[in-house]
Each structure stands twice: as structure tokens, then as C-alpha cells.
Amino acid sequence: MSEFDVSRLTGAHIREGVVTGQFTAREVAEATLARVEALEPTVHAFNQVTPELALEAADAVDSSRAQAIADGLDPRDVLGALAGVPAGIKDNMNLVGTRTTCSAKILENYESVYDCTAVRRLLDAGAVPIGKCNMDEFAFGSSTENSAFGPTHNPWDLERVPGGSSGGSAACVSASMATISLGSDTGGSIRQPGALTGTVAVKPTYGRVSRYGCVAFGSSLDQIGPFARTVEDSAAALAAIAGADPMDATSAQQAVPNYVRAAAEGATGGAKGLRVGIVTDLLQADGCSGEVRAAVENAARIYADLGAEVGEVTLPASAHGLSAYYIIGPAEASSNLARFDGIRYGHRVEDPTDVLDLYMRSRAEGFGPESIRRIMLGTYALSAGYYEAYYGQAQKARTLIKQDFESAFKDFDVLLTPTSPTVAFKIGEKSADPLEMYLSDVYTIPVNLAGIPAISVPAGLCPSSGLPIGLQIMADYFAEETMFMAAAAFEAAIEFDARPPLRYESARGTRAAQEERR
Amino acid sequence: MAKDRLAQVLEDWEAVIGLEIHTEITSSNTKMFCGCPVGFGGEPNTRVCPVCLGLPGALPVPNEYAVEATVLAGLAIESTIARWSQFHRKNYFYPDMPKDYQISQYDLPFCDGGHLDVQVGEGDGAYETRICVTRIHLEEDTGKMVHVGGAEGRIAGATHSLVDFNRAGTPLMELVTEPDIRTPEEARRFAQKLRLIWLSLGISDCSMEEGSMRVDANVSIRRPGETELGTKAEIKNMNSFRALHDGLAHEIIRQAELVESGGHVVQETRHWDVGAKRTSSLRSKEEAHDYRYFPEPDMVPFQFSEEWIEAVRAKLPELPDAKKARFVEDLGLSGYDAAILSADISLSAFFDSAMSIGGAAKAKAIANIMLNDLAAYLNTEAISIDESRVTPAMLVELVELVDGGTISSKQAKVVFSEMAATGDSPGAIVEIKGMKQVSDTGAIEQAIDRVMTANPSEVEGYRGGKTTLLGFFVGQTMKEMRGQANPKLVNEVLLRKLG
Known part of the structure; x- marks a missing residue:
């Protein structure tokens, strides 16, 4: 058993330690897997833990270091930017050697036959795959309660949700069962769980990261992005996965800038001259908790202290964001999910009477209630006679939202809102009321509709509950450098410790607690 | 004879026919949205990949060659090429379609309008008629179903079905005509001429047998002089030009007889059975799908510049x-x-x-x-x-x-x-x-002399005015020279010697 505590190591530390020989990638992987073994039974961040893939990847890193030294090369120049860094992968991204289930019964036994581009790039940079992370079924949800395999628990409070849909990806990083992870964000599915688990969570510009190999939800909205416990790690992870991909016709051709350097500049140089806009109309919206609002206002003051020019801005069209999103997202999803029909793979009903019966019952059995709801919503919205009134109008709203952002970014470099209107809610608290749940993403959805990048960074703990609050920092198209700079400056100023207190360990008498005591 | 019966029917009725012609762009090395090879046959499910199998997470990347080939096709029939176009998703469930939607085009096809002038008939009855084209768009072909246990591989009576996805994702051009066609012969001539143009462009092998060119027809009848369209039936499975002609002829006769006997045509899809020489109902339009078209979000729209269109036009061969x-x-x-x-x-x-x-x-x-x-x-x-x-x-x-x-x-x-x-x-x-023709006058003269000596009575007859005997002498001379004499010279010498 390894001697060190992986929760104290960032990805940057791990790579440095591996490069210099302070420890091996295998030691990091083993320590991480031990922590998974201890904590996973209570957190349930993973659908599948992949110790064999992890150790294989870790050994590959260690042997390339040995080879580099044997060849008289500096391992620093040879090893990937994420060498030895343990990573969780959302279970909607394909990786050969794993099942890709999307937390859905219909894909429960689906084995990947090819690799998702972003996952491939992450592993090519030396990351060590720890497992496939739990999620809301097909990414439909904001709490991970919609998983067919049971909810993920928030490491800050096991009675609470970690957010969603990338709840497993957020929880595993929060609980240090992985150092970084990949999630996907269609309406807030990276940023909102980031906020609820006190992690750094990035939704890149649409097209910045290839979507190839990530099971599609809303094709015009989906974007893969990283979770980490520091802005620097999230920047390094995005740098590894970003860039054009010939397999994704919507991936952008733009070169990938040095995000890590941008984060470093922000951390050391403050925010002098940065034009920061606080989005007042969204901040004042009903449903936003007072403590969340106060944290964002506090963030604005911190920026001012750091030398930023802080102003106010409104995004009026974003009031239509939720409605537009719940047309466009389900419309695209209803089509994207059609292929799960029991014909070629996935769940198929026993003894179908004919092909229609096969389709109908396989799908009825294989999809959970929220998937069925979204498929029905989307099918309705695209139906003859309704298309213009729903899809057509939603696209118009989307254009207006885009125009709001374009105009705001003429005056500001970054915009601030809360990431989520509330801190993590209790498991079961909102699951009876889909509309209430949909409101969780009111701040994140306009970002997807516009296609701009945004990051959620911890903005401190809520005074009453002790739970993390997330600050959403939005930037202009492909201005991830500015976004990372601003986020790193803020992170440095508030000195947030992203590790949850792990209160549950003693309370539950888990193996983790025993391990901690030893 | 159906032909006579058709002529009879067409005295009382006017047929209104529109064609939908699907052509696989077989000259493309790769499928429409992935790198798999295009081709006919092969072991089932060997030319497939995550993209054309529609595996979870796979994405389509458009085949630029196929886009250009479609634009070239449009230019060849004088279509207007869209400056801005995009793919749409056509949503419906069928086991030969891996994604349960087909990437196709909807209101923004690559090619709008166009026409072909078709020569119909020979001799005195020949005429030329202009058939207008509504549009040409590009889409992906489906896989192929093999129904097992039923008659002739048809689904009726089958116990189970297999799917071969080798064809799935093959670039497929769909051309739709206006209802400008009035007879089965016009339809055949149009399809033949279109095929010839596609072949000239080198974009497809246009094999009706292998299904790389497939012609479906919408047909209705009305009384001559009427302007309203009658209820149409769609005819499928006409796998040759002959089948196209015969299928339409039989359908026109069927509709006319149906209406004349007090019935009415229902809107439906009918299957041409070449063996039985009749069409039979495949499905009625009451089961028609709502395809829920919407813009394909996995691809960015196409913007064609004037320069690019002209560059494609420059590639048009002689038509x-x-x-x-x-x-x-x-x-x-x-x-x-x-x-x-x-x-x-x-x-x-x-x-x-x-x-x-x-x-x-x-x-x-x-x-x-x-x-x-x-x-x-x-x-x-x-x-x-x-x-x-x-x-x-x-x-x-x-x-x-x-x-x-x-x-x-x-x-x-x-x-x-x-x-x-x-x-x-x-x-x-x-x-x-040793077939060289003998043009040596001396040799020819000698041969003629031998012939004349051997046939004195014929010489006499000729000289007495029976000049038709010249042919006889030519034949004999040629025979004498084993066919190698220059016939022109033989004639000349004979005329001189006999004269």
C-alpha cells in the first residue's frame, strides 16, 4: 500500500513527481485505486472501475520514463502533460476495454469497439484511466439520480446529490478517487456538478473538443470538458483533449493555445485590467439562493480588489434559455437516441412478435423515465404542424441569446453568474418534479445555446450549510485563455481547499476511515 | 397485348407520371460519411465501421467528392446550384437504417430545378418533350434486408430477417421530376437519357440490376383536358427500363379499369412484380411517416461560392x-x-x-x-x-x-x-x-482471258446485248483469282475486253 495521500496531490504535482522520480505512476495509480476501493461503496462515482487499464497505463508511463533516461533524454521532455495523472471518464465516452453504458439499462452490457477522441488524447498525454463514471441516464438530469445503476453521493454530504449529469466525474475528483476527469456538458452537466462538489469544471467553446465517441445527447450543444481540483489541472486537461479532429465535422480548426500558461499568468498576475461583467438580471432571478448570490457578489469584489474593472451587464434573452433548451435538447436527443432500438446492440426484448413490437418493448424496458420524457418532448416538438411553433421558435431564441453574449463581450472579457442557483440538494428532493430539477441549469444553459466557453470555480462554502458554491466565469468564443486566467486569479485569491472534509468516513465506519486512522 | 390495351386506355385517359430516381455515387472511393469503401456485394457486414453502423458516439463527416458529384449532376441538367445548403435528418425506424434516421436533404437541396429534353418514338410519330426536374439532393443509402423463410425473399411469410450494412452509407443522389411525363415510353426515355448523362459524368455505374440506379414512379390518371391531379400510386421495384415501362403501363391500365368499373384509386405504394406482370399493394399512405425533419446538427451548412460552382462546371464533359x-x-x-x-x-x-x-x-x-x-x-x-x-x-x-x-x-x-x-x-x-488484293492489270487480264475462253456462249450472249451477264463474268473472274482481285479493275478490264 502506498505511503502518500493522493488527495494532497494535484495533477501538476503528480506529473512533476513522476518526471523527477520522486514516485512512480504505478504508486500513484495503486494509491488511487486503494482510495477508490475504500470510498466507492459510499460515493458510487463509478459504473466500472478499471484497475487493469489503470496499472497498464501507469506502467507505460514508468517505462517511457526509464526509456527516456536510458536514451539520455530528459523525461520532462518525453512524458505527456498528464503523465501518471489518474483520470475518471464519464460513462458516455467510448474506450476499448470498457463498457459504455450511459448509465442506461439499454446499454448495460455495451462494450466499446472504438475510442472516443478526447479520451484517446487524454490517455495519450499519459493519464491513467481509473474507471467509467456514473451519470444521469444519457446525460438527462442534474443530480445523477437518473442513473439506472443508482445515484452518486456528494462527497461533501452523502445525503446530497453531486449534481449532474456528470455527477460521477465530479464526485470522483472531489473525493480524490481521480485527480482529473472528463464530463460532457449539454446544458450545464459539467459546470453544475462542479459547483455542487467544489471542483473546477470546464465547458469549452462548442467545437473546441471533438465529440467523436461521446454518445450524443444534443449534438449542437454537447461538449466534452474536464474536472479538476485546480484551475491549472483543468487547463492542462483541456489542452490535452482540445483541437481539430477529422472525425468530427463540427470540431474547430483553430490552434490550441497554451492554457496552462494562461492559468499561471492569472494565478500570479491577478486580474489587472480584466473587464469583468456581473450579469445582474440573472443574479437577481427568482430561485437563486441569497447565499449563492452573496458569494457571486463577493467574487465581484475580489476581482475589483485584484485590479479588474468590474461592471454590470444584462442578458435579457437568457430568460428564454430554459424553454429553448428544453425544445432543442430533447429534439436532437429524440433523434440521437433512436438508434437504441434493440436491433444491433443493447437491450432487446425476449420473443418479439414482430419488428414493431421489438422496437417498442425493447425501448420501453431499456429507457428510464427521464429518457422517455425527453424522447417524447423532442418527438412532439419536431412533429409536423408543431415544428415551427417549437423548434423554429427555440432556434430564434437561441439566436437572440447568442446576440446578447456577442454584445456583452464587446464591453467585457468575462461575465460572472452563479453556476447553480443553489448548493447541493438532498437526494430525492427534486426528483418528483422535473421542472424544479430543470431549473438547476438556469445559469448554465444559455452558455450552451450560445456555444461560448465557461468554467465553474469554487467560490467558497455556503455559510449555513457548509457546502460549496460555484462561480461561473463565461468568456467569448475560443477565449479559453482569458477564462483560465480569470479563474486562476480568483482561485489564488480565495484559497479554497477543494477537498471535502470526508465527514462520512468516521460516521459510516467505512474501510476508508480505517485506512485514514492507520 | 398490354401495349395495345395501353394505347386504348390512353385515348380516354391522360396519365400523369413523376419519377424519383436514386443513383448511388459508385465512383466515390468511400461512403458518404465515413471512410468505408463503396461497392456491390461482398461478404455481409464487412465494409462497415462505427460511423456507418451508427454505433453510439460515432459522427458523420461529409464526403466532399460526393457533394461535388451531385453538383456536377445538377449542372449537367441545368439545375440551379444552391449557394447555401445543408443536410437534414429524416427520422423513421427501420432495421436497415443503423441510426434510425437517414441523413438526407429537405428544404435546401444542393440542386434546384433543371430539365431534360427527351426524344420519344421513331419516324413520323417521333416528338421531343421537355421533362422538368424538381430537385436533386444527396443522402446516404440504407443497408439491405434479407428476409428468410418467405417467398422470393419478400417479407410476407418470412420467419426472420437479416441485415447487411455493406451498402449503408453509400452516397445516394435522389432526383425528383415534375409530373411532366405522360406515357410509359416517355418515362423510359427520360430514365435512359438520365442514365447516359450520369455515365458521361462518370459519377455512377448506374446498374439497375445491382440497384445502383433505382427508379420509382408516381402515377395517376385523369381525363384529357382536366387540370386537377388524380390520386396517385407510387410504384417500386422496377429494376430495368423494360420493367419501368411495363410497370407503368400495367398500373395505368389498372387505374383506368378500376375507375371505369366504379372504383377509385387509393394513395399507396405498389410493388411491380415482373413475373406476374402486375403491381400489388405494399403499404397504404395511411401508415405514412411523419419524418420529423430537422437540420443535421453534426455538420456545418455548406456555402458554395460562385467560383467553386464554376470550377465544378469546368469539369463537365461533353454531354x-x-x-x-x-x-x-x-x-x-x-x-x-x-x-x-x-x-x-x-x-x-x-x-x-x-x-x-x-x-x-x-x-x-x-x-x-x-x-x-x-x-x-x-x-x-x-x-x-x-x-x-x-x-x-x-x-x-x-x-x-x-x-x-x-x-x-x-x-x-x-x-x-x-x-x-x-x-x-x-x-x-x-x-x-496472303489476302493482298491484286491490282496488277496483267494478272487480271490473264484471268479474264481464261474465263472468256471457258465461257464462249456467255461472251456471245453479252456481245449480243445481254449486258446483265457482266455480273457473271465479275464473279467468275473473282473466283479465278481467289477473291483477291481489285473489283474496280476487274470491271474496267471486263468492259474493255467484252466490248
Whole structure:
């Protein structure tokens, strides 16, 4: 058993330690897997833990270091930017050697036959795959309660949700069962769980990261992005996965800038001259908790202290964001999910009477209630006679939202809102009321509709509950450098410790607690 | 006869026909949205990948060649090329469609409008009619279902079905015509001419047998002079031009008889059964799908610049009509010969190749050999011109041997048969067989003398005015010279000696 505590190591530390020989990638992987073994039974961040893939990847890193030294090369120049860094992968991204289930019964036994581009790039940079992370079924949800395999628990409070849909990806990083992870964000599915688990969570510009190999939800909205416990790690992870991909016709051709350097500049140089806009109309919206609002206002003051020019801005069209999103997202999803029909793979009903019966019952059995709801919503919205009134109008709203952002970014470099209107809610608290749940993403959805990048960074703990609050920092198209700079400056100023207190360990008498005591 | 019955029916009724013609872009190396090879047949499910199998997470990347080929097709029939276009998703469930939606085009096809002028009939009844094209769009082909346990592979009575996805994702062009067609013959002529144009463009092998060109028809009837359209039926499974003609003819007759006997046509899809010579109902339109089209979000829209469109236009080859006109006007062929030669891509390419070797002066002679000797040979051997041993250069050489007087036209026929059988050059054949034509007047005179000596009564008869005996003397002389005498010289000498 390894001697060190992986929760104290960032990805940057791990790579440095591996490069210099302070420890091996295998030691990091083993320590991480031990922590998974201890904590996973209570957190349930993973659908599948992949110790064999992890150790294989870790050994590959260690042997390339040995080879580099044997060849008289500096391992620093040879090893990937994420060498030895343990990573969780959302279970909607394909990786050969794993099942890709999307937390859905219909894909429960689906084995990947090819690799998702972003996952491939992450592993090519030396990351060590720890497992496939739990999620809301097909990414439909904001709490991970919609998983067919049971909810993920928030490491800050096991009675609470970690957010969603990338709840497993957020929880595993929060609980240090992985150092970084990949999630996907269609309406807030990276940023909102980031906020609820006190992690750094990035939704890149649409097209910045290839979507190839990530099971599609809303094709015009989906974007893969990283979770980490520091802005620097999230920047390094995005740098590894970003860039054009010939397999994704919507991936952008733009070169990938040095995000890590941008984060470093922000951390050391403050925010002098940065034009920061606080989005007042969204901040004042009903449903936003007072403590969340106060944290964002506090963030604005911190920026001012750091030398930023802080102003106010409104995004009026974003009031239509939720409605537009719940047309466009389900419309695209209803089509994207059609292929799960029991014909070629996935769940198929026993003894179908004919092909229609096969389709109908396989799908009825294989999809959970929220998937069925979204498929029905989307099918309705695209139906003859309704298309213009729903899809057509939603696209118009989307254009207006885009125009709001374009105009705001003429005056500001970054915009601030809360990431989520509330801190993590209790498991079961909102699951009876889909509309209430949909409101969780009111701040994140306009970002997807516009296609701009945004990051959620911890903005401190809520005074009453002790739970993390997330600050959403939005930037202009492909201005991830500015976004990372601003986020790193803020992170440095508030000195947030992203590790949850792990209160549950003693309370539950888990193996983790025993391990901690030893 | 159905033909007579059709003529009868068309005295009382006007048929209104529109065609939907699907053509696979078989010249594309790869499928529409992935790198899998395009081709007919093969072991089932061997030309597949995550993209054309629609595996979770796979994304389509458009095949630029296929887009260009479609635009080229549009330019060839004078369509307007869209400056802004995009793919849409056509959503419906069917097991041969891996994603349960087809990437197709909806309100923004690549090619809008266009037309073809079609010659119908021969001789006095011939006429030309313009068939307008509504649009050409690009989509992906589906896989193929194999129904097991039922009759003739049809789904009725099958116990189970298999799917082969080799064809899934093949680039597929769909052309839709206006309801401008009035007879089965017009439909056939249109489809034939369109096929010829597609072949000239080199975008598809247009094999109706292998399904790389598939013609469906919408047909309805109305009384002559009416302007309202009748209820239409869609006819599928017409896998040859003959089937297209016959399927339409039978459907028109069926509709007319149905209405005349007090019934009415229902909107439905009907299947042409070539064996039974009838159409049968496949599905009624009440089961029609709501395809829920919406813009394909996995691809960015296409913006075609004027420059790009012009660059594609510059790639247009000579089209069949222009080719036919050139054969008549520049090469002096008869309209009939020009029509036949220009109606076949391989034939016209062969002819043009011979022209470039032998020059325009030999056009008539080459065309003559091609349309007689070569056509007969290909027909007997049941091979295509591309498989023939006879090359354009060989035909040119053959014509030169005749023109130069080395061999007679009659000998040329023998040489042709020989070179078709062996692949030897005409010169070599003439050499080996000792077939050189004798133009030596002395030898001819001697032969004629022998003939005249042997046939004194015929000589007398001729001189007594029975000049028709000249043929007899020519024949005898040629026989005497084993067919190798120059017939022109034989004639001259005979006339002199007998006179």
C-alpha cells in the first residue's frame, strides 16, 4: 500500500513527481485505486472501475520514463502533460476495454469497439484511466439520480446529490478517487456538478473538443470538458483533449493555445485590467439562493480588489434559455437516441412478435423515465404542424441569446453568474418534479445555446450549510485563455481547499476511515 | 397485348407520371460519411465501421467528392446550384437504417430545378418533350434486408430477417421530376437519357440490376383536358427500363379499369412484380411517416461560392446531345448512326478514340464497321466493347487497308472476323493469309482471258446485248483469282475486253 495521500496531490504535482522520480505512476495509480476501493461503496462515482487499464497505463508511463533516461533524454521532455495523472471518464465516452453504458439499462452490457477522441488524447498525454463514471441516464438530469445503476453521493454530504449529469466525474475528483476527469456538458452537466462538489469544471467553446465517441445527447450543444481540483489541472486537461479532429465535422480548426500558461499568468498576475461583467438580471432571478448570490457578489469584489474593472451587464434573452433548451435538447436527443432500438446492440426484448413490437418493448424496458420524457418532448416538438411553433421558435431564441453574449463581450472579457442557483440538494428532493430539477441549469444553459466557453470555480462554502458554491466565469468564443486566467486569479485569491472534509468516513465506519486512522 | 390495351386506355385517359430516381455515387472511393469503401456485394457486414453502423458516439463527416458529384449532376441538367445548403435528418425506424434516421436533404437541396429534353418514338410519330426536374439532393443509402423463410425473399411469410450494412452509407443522389411525363415510353426515355448523362459524368455505374440506379414512379390518371391531379400510386421495384415501362403501363391500365368499373384509386405504394406482370399493394399512405425533419446538427451548412460552382462546371464533359450533334455536324455521320454511337458511353469513347488516331476523314467508314461488324461480333459473343479484342487502332488500320486498295471491302469483313477472334492486327492478318488484293492489270487480264475462253456462249450472249451477264463474268473472274482481285479493275478490264 502506498505511503502518500493522493488527495494532497494535484495533477501538476503528480506529473512533476513522476518526471523527477520522486514516485512512480504505478504508486500513484495503486494509491488511487486503494482510495477508490475504500470510498466507492459510499460515493458510487463509478459504473466500472478499471484497475487493469489503470496499472497498464501507469506502467507505460514508468517505462517511457526509464526509456527516456536510458536514451539520455530528459523525461520532462518525453512524458505527456498528464503523465501518471489518474483520470475518471464519464460513462458516455467510448474506450476499448470498457463498457459504455450511459448509465442506461439499454446499454448495460455495451462494450466499446472504438475510442472516443478526447479520451484517446487524454490517455495519450499519459493519464491513467481509473474507471467509467456514473451519470444521469444519457446525460438527462442534474443530480445523477437518473442513473439506472443508482445515484452518486456528494462527497461533501452523502445525503446530497453531486449534481449532474456528470455527477460521477465530479464526485470522483472531489473525493480524490481521480485527480482529473472528463464530463460532457449539454446544458450545464459539467459546470453544475462542479459547483455542487467544489471542483473546477470546464465547458469549452462548442467545437473546441471533438465529440467523436461521446454518445450524443444534443449534438449542437454537447461538449466534452474536464474536472479538476485546480484551475491549472483543468487547463492542462483541456489542452490535452482540445483541437481539430477529422472525425468530427463540427470540431474547430483553430490552434490550441497554451492554457496552462494562461492559468499561471492569472494565478500570479491577478486580474489587472480584466473587464469583468456581473450579469445582474440573472443574479437577481427568482430561485437563486441569497447565499449563492452573496458569494457571486463577493467574487465581484475580489476581482475589483485584484485590479479588474468590474461592471454590470444584462442578458435579457437568457430568460428564454430554459424553454429553448428544453425544445432543442430533447429534439436532437429524440433523434440521437433512436438508434437504441434493440436491433444491433443493447437491450432487446425476449420473443418479439414482430419488428414493431421489438422496437417498442425493447425501448420501453431499456429507457428510464427521464429518457422517455425527453424522447417524447423532442418527438412532439419536431412533429409536423408543431415544428415551427417549437423548434423554429427555440432556434430564434437561441439566436437572440447568442446576440446578447456577442454584445456583452464587446464591453467585457468575462461575465460572472452563479453556476447553480443553489448548493447541493438532498437526494430525492427534486426528483418528483422535473421542472424544479430543470431549473438547476438556469445559469448554465444559455452558455450552451450560445456555444461560448465557461468554467465553474469554487467560490467558497455556503455559510449555513457548509457546502460549496460555484462561480461561473463565461468568456467569448475560443477565449479559453482569458477564462483560465480569470479563474486562476480568483482561485489564488480565495484559497479554497477543494477537498471535502470526508465527514462520512468516521460516521459510516467505512474501510476508508480505517485506512485514514492507520 | 398490354401495349395495345395501353394505347386504348390512353385515348380516354391522360396519365400523369413523376419519377424519383436514386443513383448511388459508385465512383466515390468511400461512403458518404465515413471512410468505408463503396461497392456491390461482398461478404455481409464487412465494409462497415462505427460511423456507418451508427454505433453510439460515432459522427458523420461529409464526403466532399460526393457533394461535388451531385453538383456536377445538377449542372449537367441545368439545375440551379444552391449557394447555401445543408443536410437534414429524416427520422423513421427501420432495421436497415443503423441510426434510425437517414441523413438526407429537405428544404435546401444542393440542386434546384433543371430539365431534360427527351426524344420519344421513331419516324413520323417521333416528338421531343421537355421533362422538368424538381430537385436533386444527396443522402446516404440504407443497408439491405434479407428476409428468410418467405417467398422470393419478400417479407410476407418470412420467419426472420437479416441485415447487411455493406451498402449503408453509400452516397445516394435522389432526383425528383415534375409530373411532366405522360406515357410509359416517355418515362423510359427520360430514365435512359438520365442514365447516359450520369455515365458521361462518370459519377455512377448506374446498374439497375445491382440497384445502383433505382427508379420509382408516381402515377395517376385523369381525363384529357382536366387540370386537377388524380390520386396517385407510387410504384417500386422496377429494376430495368423494360420493367419501368411495363410497370407503368400495367398500373395505368389498372387505374383506368378500376375507375371505369366504379372504383377509385387509393394513395399507396405498389410493388411491380415482373413475373406476374402486375403491381400489388405494399403499404397504404395511411401508415405514412411523419419524418420529423430537422437540420443535421453534426455538420456545418455548406456555402458554395460562385467560383467553386464554376470550377465544378469546368469539369463537365461533353454531354450526349452535344456529342451527337458533333458526330453529325463535324464528322458527317447520319443522324441515325450518331444517335446510336452517342447513346452508349463505351461506344462513343471507342469511336472518339478511333477518330483521334485515324482522323475525321475515316468517320463514316469507322462508324460503319462499328455499327455492323463490331456490333454483330459483340452481340454474338455477348460481351461489352471494353472486353472486345478489337481496338480503335485496329479499326483505323483496317479502314486504311481498304482505302489504300490493299484489300477489298469484302476482304475487310474476313479480316475483321479474324482480328476479333485472334486479336491480331489487320496488317498481320492480311500478310499471313496472303489476302493482298491484286491490282496488277496483267494478272487480271490473264484471268479474264481464261474465263472468256471457258465461257464462249456467255461472251456471245453479252456481245449480243445481254449486258446483265457482266455480273457473271465479275464473279467468275473473282473466283479465278481467289477473291483477291481489285473489283474496280476487274470491271474496267471486263468492259474493255467484252466490248
